[in-house]
Structure formats: structure tokens, C-alpha cells
Amino acid sequence: xxxxxxxxxxxxxxxxxxxxxxxxxxxxxxxxxxxxxxxxxxxxxxxxxxxxxxxxxxxxxxxxxxxxxxxxxxxxxxxxxxxxxxxxxxxxxxxxxxxxxxxxxxxxxxxxxxxxxxxxxxxxxxxxxxxxxxxxxxxxxxxxxxxxxxxxxxxxxxxxxxxxxxxxxxxxxxxxxxxxxxxxxxxxxxxxxxxxxxxxxxxxxxxxxxxxxxxxxxxxxxxxxxxxxxxxxxxxxxxxxxxxxxxxxxxxxxxxxxxxxxxxxxxxxxxxxxxxxxxxxxxxxxxxxxxxxxxxxxxxxxxxxxxxxxxxxxxxxxxxxxxxxxxxxxxxxxxxxxxxxxxxxxxxxxxxxxxxxxxxxxxxxxxxxxxxxxxxxxxxxxxxxxxxxxxxxxxxxxxxxxxxxxxxxxxxxxxxxxxxxxxxxxxxxxxxxxxxxxxxxxxxxxxxxxxxxxxxxxxxxxxxxxxxxxxxxxxxxxxxxxxxxxxxxxxxxxxxxxxxxxx
Numbered sequence: 314x315x316x317x318x319x320x321x322x323x324x325x326x327x328x329x330x331x332x333x334x335x336x337x338x339x340x341x342x343x344x345x346x347x348x349x350x351x352x353x354x355x356x357x358x359x360x361x362x363x364x365x366x367x368x369x370x371x372x373x374x375x376x377x378x379x380x381x382x383x384x385x386x387x388x389x390x391x392x393x394x395x396x397x398x399x400x401x402x403x404x405x406x407x408x409x410x411x412x413x414x415x416x417x418x419x420x421x422x423x424x425x426x427x428x429x430x431x432x433x434x435x436x437x438x439x440x441x442x443x444x445x446x447x448x449x450x451x452x453x454x455x456x457x458x459x460x461x462x463x464x465x466x467x468x469x470x471x472x473x474x475x476x477x478x479x480x481x482x483x484x485x486x487x488x489x490x491x492x493x494x495x496x497x498x499x500x501x502x503x504x505x506x507x508x509x510x511x512x513x514x515x516x517x518x519x520x521x522x523x524x525x526x527x528x529x530x531x532x533x534x535x536x537x538x539x540x541x542x543x544x545x546x547x548x549x550x551x552x553x554x555x556x557x558x559x560x561x562x563x564x565x566x567x568x569x570x571x572x573x574x575x576x577x578x579x580x581x582x583x584x585x586x587x588x589x590x591x592x593x594x595x596x597x598x599x600x601x602x603x604x605x606x607x608x609x610x611x612x613x614x615x616x617x618x619x620x621x622x623x624x625x626x627x628x629x630x631x632x633x634x635x636x637x638x639x640x641x642x643x644x645x646x647x648x649x650x651x652x653x654x655x656x657x658x659x660x661x662x663x664x665x666x667x668x669x670x671x672x673x674x675x676x677x678x679x680x681x682x683x684x685x686x687x688x689x690x691x692x693x694x695x696x697x698x699x700x701x702x703x704x705x706x707x708x709x710x711x712x713x714x715x716x717x718x719x720x721x722x723x724x725x726x727x728x729x730x731x732x733x734x735x736x737x738x739x740x741x742x743x744x745x746x747x748x749x750x751x752x753x754x755x756x757x758x759x760x761x762x763x764x765x766x767x768x769x770x771x772x773x774x775x776x777x778x779x780x781x782x783x784x785x786x787x788x789x790x791x792x793x794x795x796x797x798x799x800x801x802x803x804x805x806x807x808x809x810x811x812x813x814x815x816x
Contacts, residue, residue, distance in 0.1 A: 413443035643669035684708030743770030760795035
């Protein structure tokens with residue numbers, strides 16, 4: 314295919330070396346602006362910008378065949394600065410091409426209507442410097458990560474100063490981007506969100522609505538193969554282009570797709586007929602059920618499941634929580650808490666363990682103190698408690714769970730009440746445990762928690778009933794049946810899951 318005829322058929326002594334090659338380097342960034350393809354920053358010329366001929370994106374010839382430079386010919390420009398300014402990104406807007414370098418932010422201009430090879434000036438606007446992270450163009454502004462990767466700045470024109478400025482978007486939450494921001498992506502629908510990925514795997518989001526002057530930060534913990542997702546590679550894919558929106562529909566961590574139920578929509582309302590909640594209760598004396606009061610705090614996890622809940626567990630430091638389904642699904646859901654022991658800060662971790670093959674109904678579960686064993690309590694009215702166990706090759710990581718020998722029934726709980734049992738908690742010294750169940754009366758379910766002691770630590774066959782029972786109904790907490798119970802490490806805070814089938 315002939316694109317342009319040769320100027321002559323005889324040899325010529327006139328020649329020139331191209332700016333790009335395997336020895337001099339190739340452009341590292343680029344973008345389209347005013348019908349030109351702009352590329353920039355090679356190994357030898359890190360501060361140079363090249364623009365193609367107008368409407369001919371593969372043609373970077375700087376003049377015509379007669380060596381005459383015309384307005385539609387290709388162009389190049391080297392930034393003049395007092396220090397090395399490697400060009401790291403280009404972002405084209407309605408009438409401006411923003412240029413981000415390691416030492417500042419620049420904007421080209423022309424005295425005429427458009428930029429031409431003979432009419433171009435590039436001036437530095439701000440001196441913040443940019444990291445090697447792709448910027449985001451949101452309407453008339455550019456969001457870019459500053460060189461230290463701790464701040465996200467908004468590159469925007471200011472009419473008062475008649476210049477571009479770059480205010481800090483993390484000014485009111487400077488801690489939220491630590492240790493560093495590695496990736497950014499923009500979601501237009503259903504909410505205007507800037508998704509970022511930190512180097513430790515946490516995903517802060519920036520709600521950005523400049524037309525309403527709304528800027529706010531939040532954090533999202535995404536479950537990976539490690540406790541902190543260190544060195545994980547994140548891939549964020551967009552939604553349907555035919556819909557005219559950009560929606561985050563899947564997130565992949567270390568090759569494992571965690572979110573496939575997208576698009577992400579925080580306005581979604583659960584369609585469950587039963588409400589599953591975690592309720593928090595404060596005790597004035599450690600490990601004493603006789604002193605308790607409702608803390609007015611709860612967390613609704615119906616978004617993750619339409620089944621009722623049957624169990625809850627916390628990691629010893631209170632930063633991880635597990636909740637079980639006991640109706641149909643028989644799964645254990647995993648959550649992270651940004652504030653230890655505060656269930657209002659819980660975030661779904663993206664992983665659930667299916668135990669339906671080993672228990673008919675998941676009543677409860679708990680962990681050995683070293684986190685290397687998971688115990689399951691299965692049973693319902695008339696069956697009693699059946700305890701099984703999983704071995705964990707990695708402590709507190711349900712992804713490493715493997716089937717272990719199934720235990721026989723070790724302690725009958727049914728004689729204490731005519732209702733079902735679904736709660737089990739063992740104290741860290743292995744000398745005491747609590748079991749929660751319910752009885753059925755004229756007014757409905759009567760949720761109760763029973764206390765037991767063990768003469769031999771961690772051996773529930775040596776258990777004896779303490780004769781202490783707590784009826785949780787007088788606290789006025791939501792929930793007609795007891796799902797599960799848990800204590801904080803010092804025994805001053807007791808949590809229980811309430812289940813209300815009437816909602």
C-alpha cells in the first residue's frame with residue numbers, strides 16, 4: 314500500500330536520524346488533541362513533546378517535500394526548565410492539553426486559534442510534580458497523583474489568578490492515602506467515584522462532584538490471598554459501553570476475581586424478607602452477664618445474603634469479623650473492621666466459605682486461639698449440637714481451610730430448652746463457654762444465653778452447666794431468635810446476632 318510517492322527516483326545524500334529507536338528510546342506517554350497524536354518522553358529526550366501532522370496520526374514528518382514547514386505539519390517542543398522534568402503524562406481537554414512532569418505541570422498555548430509548528434509556547438503552571446500513575450480527566454479538570462504518591466491534586470483553571478492551580482484533594486484526610494497510591498480509575502455511574510488502590514491493598518474512594526463542590530473520602534477493604542494483599546495486582550474493568558456509562562463491574566486481585574455482582578451501586582436495597590443484623594451490648598463488669606446494656610450500634614449485612622444469620626466471630630484484635638448463614642446457604646462470610654470492635658465500620662471482604670456439605674444447619678463456629686483450626690456447630694431443634702472442625706494452613710485465613718476428621722456429638726445442649734441452639738463462644742483460656750438458644754412460648758421466641766464451665770481446658774466433654782441464663786429480650790434489642798454471641802477480649806463488651814423473621 315503506497316501512502317505517498319517518493320520525491321525522486323535517484324539516490325540522495327540528505328538524510329536524518331529519527332528521534333525514536335531502540336537505542337534512543339520510544340515515547341512513554343501520549344494522547345490526542347486538536348486532530349494530532351501527541352507523544353512524549355524518550356530515554357534520550359525525556360522533556361520533549363512530539364505532535365503528528367494534522368489528521369495523519371502516523372506521520373511525524375516536520376515539513377513537506379520541499380522542506381517548507383506548514384501549519385498542518387508535525388511539530389516537536391522541548392520543555393525549558395531549571396531542572397530535569399521528565400514528561401510523565403498527557404491529558405487532553407476541550408481546549409487545553411495538560412502535561413504532567415516529574416517537577417511540575419505545564420500547558421501549551423498559541424497566539425492563533427490552534428497550535429502549529431511555528432506557533433506554540435509551553436509554560437509551567439504549577440510545581441508539584443507527578444508520579445508514574447495515569448491521571449484522570451473528569452469534565453474540565455485533571456486529577457493526578459503527586460510525585461510522592463500521597464496526594465491527589467486537581468489541575469484546574471482559576472480565573473482569579475488567570476492561571477492553572479492544583480489544590481490538594483486529600484487535605485482533609487491526609488492519612489487515607491498512606492502508604493502510597495498506585496492505581497486510579499473513575500466510575501461515572503451510579504455515583505461519581507474515583508477508585509484508587511494503595512500499595513497495601515486497601516482501596517480508598519474519592520466522591521468527586523465538582524459541579525456541586527462535593528469531595529469526600531472513604532476506604533474499602535478488598536479480600537486477597539494475603540492479610541494485607543501486599544504486592545497484589547488489581548485490575549478494574551469497565552461496564553457496558555453501549556449504556557453510555559463507566560461502571561466498575563469486576564475487581565481482580567492476584568488473579569482472583571472478587572467482585573462479579575457489579576456494577577457497584579451503594580443505593581442498592583436488599584430484597585430479603587428477613588433482616589440480619591449484628592447488635593452490640595456493653596457490660597459494666599467483665600465476663601458478667603448480669604451487667605449489660607444496649608449500645609445502640611448495629612450493622613446490617615443483608616446486602617451480602619438474603620438468608621438469616623446464625624453465627625458471628627471476631628479475630629482477637631477486633632479487625633476481622635466472620636458471620637454465618639444458617640438458613641439454606643450454610644456459608645461463612647468474611648468482613649474487615651476499620652475500627653476494632655466497632656461493627657458500624659465493617660466492610661465485606663469478598664470471601665465466603667461454603668460448609669453445606671458437612672452440616673445440615675450451621676448453628677455456630679469459632680476459632681482455636683492460634684487461628685489454625687475452625688470449629689463448626691451444626692444442629693437445630695431436636696438434633697442437638699454437632700461439632701466439626703477444619704484445619705487452616707494459614708492462621709485466620711478461611712481460604713486455606715481443609716477438611717479434618719469429623720468429631721462425634723460431644724455435649725448435648727437440647728435438654729436446656731425446647732428450642733434450637735445456634736450460638737457458641739469459648740473463652741480464650743478454654744475454661745468457660747456460652748451457648749445461645751431459644752424457646753418457643755405464647756409470645757413468640759424467647760432468646761437465651763447459657764453459661765458453662767470446663768474442668769479441663771478446651772475439652773467440652775468435661776463441661777458442666779453453671780446455672781446462669783441471660784434472657785436478652787428485656788434489653789429491647791431487635792431480634793426474636795438468638796443467632797450467636799461473642800465477647801471482646803477483656804469480657805466487657807458482648808455482641809449477639811438477632812434474627813427477626815417478621816420483617
